[in-house]
Amino acid sequence: MRANLEHQFSLYLLLLNLVITGLVFIVASLVLHASYLSIVLSxxxxxxxxxxxxxxxxRVMGLFRRVNIQLEAMQQGDFNHQLKPHFKFGDAAELEARLVSLSERLHRDKTQYNRQxxxxxxxxxxxxxxIWIFDEVGKLSYANAxxxxxxxxxxxxxKGHTAAELDLEEYQGEWRFGTEQRRIHWALHSSEFYEQGRRHRLIIATDIRKVLRHRELAAWQRLIRVIGHEIHNSLAPVSSLAQSLQxxxxxxxxxxxxAVIEQRCTHIQKFVSRYSQLSKPLELHRExxxxxDLLMSIKKLFSEMYEDQHIDLECSVRYCKCDPQLLEQVLINLLKNAFEANKAHQPVGNHVGINxxxxxxxxxxxxxxxxxxxxNLDNAMTPFYSTKSDGQGIGITLSRHIIEQHGGYxxxxxxxxxxxxxxTLPN
Known part of the structure; x- marks a missing residue:
């Protein structure tokens, strides 16, 4: 049988009370010599x-009840309930003071933790x-925009979907997408953390297209420098010789x-010089x-150039943080390609959409x-590749370079x- 402090304390006081009452009865009987009065006094x-x-x-057990209530509130993370001290001196007062101090410190820690x-x-x-965050039972509890x-x-x-329902799977200790299309675009990294004593899993996706594009661009930059150097060194004397022979x-x-030789030499040199823009980092002036306003200005420009074409413009974006001149250059290039594609197609298209x-x-x-x-979608953004008879294969590639310099794609x-x-541009 477990000891009950309250019952033991009450029993000890009852026994003490009986002893004192017995002593009072004995003393009263000896002094008063009256049994009735001795019994009443006892x-x-x-x-x-x-x-x-x-x-x-x-009073003592009330202290324990208050302490128990305070501890339960602290355990539940409820710091609105605060113990009110009833004792001013002694061990009980020290216990109450320490409990209040502990509650206040835990409250500060929780506030700081909540801020963090x-x-x-x-x-x-x-x-x-x-970024995905899954709770301890494997369901989505939070994600970012x-x-x-x-x-x-x-x-x-x-919210509340499992990783499998979100096309995520764990394979050989690593997380990845279930479908191949997403897998070739995104690399997944995961880690675990604890929040309020519960284990959570965090998964972050990295767009590997940017990494691959950076490596691809670096390779093209090296190639352009080599080709450009050789072409300039070869064409300069040819052009000079053609001028001398004229x-x-x-x-x-x-x-x-x-004249044709000199003209073609000049054309090739200009082409190489223009394409070398891809090997130079852009100096962005964001604002x-x-x-x-920008889209309306571009629409007005092309409406005057292509009277038989119509631009369907929808814009729900208020502001965009970018380099206006470079973004305008990209949009003009893309719209020019769109209008040319419309005219070259049978039947001829007459609508271009901007959304x-x-x-x-x-x-x-x-x-x-x-x-x-x-x-050919696979080669749509391959440098030098073009299906146009007079195309140079630089327009979309340069546009992508400008957008990626903005941190988009x-x-x-x-x-x-x-x-x-x-x-897609970061806002």
């Missing part, structure tokens, strides 16, 4: 001491990479041939741009045409009627 003594003992037991958690979650929200870049919907709408030939046919909207704290601009789409695909080019 009963009064017993009742008085019993009331005092009961009050003391309740708030800052952490704010940081997660600002990161451009998609970039989650929408993958699933095309806010994470709140599918004054010595007498036949118009020879003169025309030399807060009213995107609708700007927010997605996962990013600004997205989509340009569509009715030109039948890309004949440019993707191409084929829509229902033609090409679809999507620009």
């Amino acid at each position: 009963l009064v003594t017993f009742i008085s001491f019993h009331s005092i003992a009961k009050w003391q037991v309740n 958690s708030f800052v952490l979650y704010q940081l997660i929200d600002k990161l451009p990479s998609p 970039a989650f929408e870049l993958i699933y095309q919907q806010p994470w709140q709408s599918i 004054s010595k030939v007498t036949q118009p046919r020879d003169s025309n041939a030399l 807060k741009l009213v995107l609708s 700007a909207f927010y997605q996962a704290s990013h600004v997205v601009i989509v340009v569509t045409d009715q030109g039948g789409g890309f004949a 440019l993707s191409v695909s084929n829509g229902l009627q033609g090409a679809e080019i999507k620009i």
Whole structure:
């Protein structure tokens, strides 16, 4: 049988009260020589001491009850309930003071922890990479805005889904996407952390396309430098020699041939010089741009150049932080390609769409045409590749370079009627 402090304390006080009452009865009998008075005095003594003992037991046990309530509140993380000290001196007062001090310290720690958690979650929200947080039972408990870049919907709408339902799987100790299409675009990294004593799993996705593009660009830059150097060294004397021979030939046919040689040398040198822009880092001058104003200006420009073409413009974006001149250069280049694709297609297309909207704290601009789409998507952004007879294969590649310098990315695909080019910029 377990010891009960309250019952033991009450029993000890009752025994003490009986002893005192017995002594009072004996003394009263000897002094008063009256049994009735001795019994009355003994009963009064017993009742008085019993009331005092009961009050003391309740007072001591009340301390334990208050301590127990305070500990339970602290265990539940509720610091609104605070123990009120009832004793001023002694061990009980020291116990109450220490418990109050402990509660206040835990409250400060919890407040600081909540602040740190708030800052952490704010940081997660600002990161451009998609992040998932799964609770101890493996269900989605939190994600950042970039989650929408993958699933095309806010994470709140599918909160509580499992990793498998979100196309995530653990394979040989590593996390990855279940579908191949997402797997070739995103690399996943995971870690575990504890929050309020519960284990959580954090998964972050890295867009490997940017890494691959950076390596690809570095390779092209090295190639361009080598090719450019060799072409300039080879064409400079050819062009100079053609100019020198112009004054010595007498036949118009020879003169025309030399003129063509000089013209083609100049053209190739300009082409190499223009393409070498890809090997130079851009100097961005970012500013807060009213995107609708820029799009309306470009629409007006092309409406005057292509009277038989119509631009369908939709813009729900207010501001965009970017380099206005470079973004304008990209959009002009893409729209020019769209109009040319419309004219070259049979039947001739006459509509180009521009749609700007927010997605996962990013600004997205989509340009569509009715030109039948890309004949070869795999080579659509390959430098030097072009299906146009007079194309140089630099336009989309340079546009992608500009967008990636902004920290965004440019993707191409084929829509229902033609090409679809999507620009994604951090907001």
